[in-house]
Amino acid sequence: MNTLILNSFLTDSPMTQEKPEQLLKASDVAERLGVSERTVQRLTQRGLLVGYKIGRILKFRLSDVENYLERVRTDNLNKNN
Numbered sequence: 001m002n003t004l005i006l007n008s009f010l011t012d013s014p015m016t017q018e019k020p021e022q023l024l025k026a027s028d029v030a031e032r033l034g035v036s037e038r039t040v041q042r043l044t045q046r047g048l049l050v051g052y053k054i055g056r057i058l059k060f061r062l063s064d065v066e067n068y069l070e071r072v073r074t075d076n077l078n079k080n081n
Helices: 003-011 026-033 037-045 062-071 074-080
Strands: 023-025 050-055 056-061
Touching: 003 023, 003 074, 023 026, 026 056, 026 062, 056 062
Parallel strands: none
Antiparallel strands: 023 056, 050 056
C-alpha cells in the first residue's frame, strides 16, 4: 500500500495536509494499558481493540486506544446495570 493511501486511511481525511496520527507499537500500547503485549494481541484478535497490520507488525492509533479505554471504563459498566 503506498504511503499516500495509508496516510489518507489513518487520518480519516483523504486529501488534507494534516499530519497523520502517530502509530504506536504493541509494546507502547501494552505499557499504556498495564498489560502484556500478548494481551494486546488478544484484544485485537477479539475485535476489542483496533489495530493495523503493516507488513508483519501490528500498530495502533492513539485515538483507537483511547476509544477502547473509554468503552471499558468501570463507570460505563455501572450505567448498563
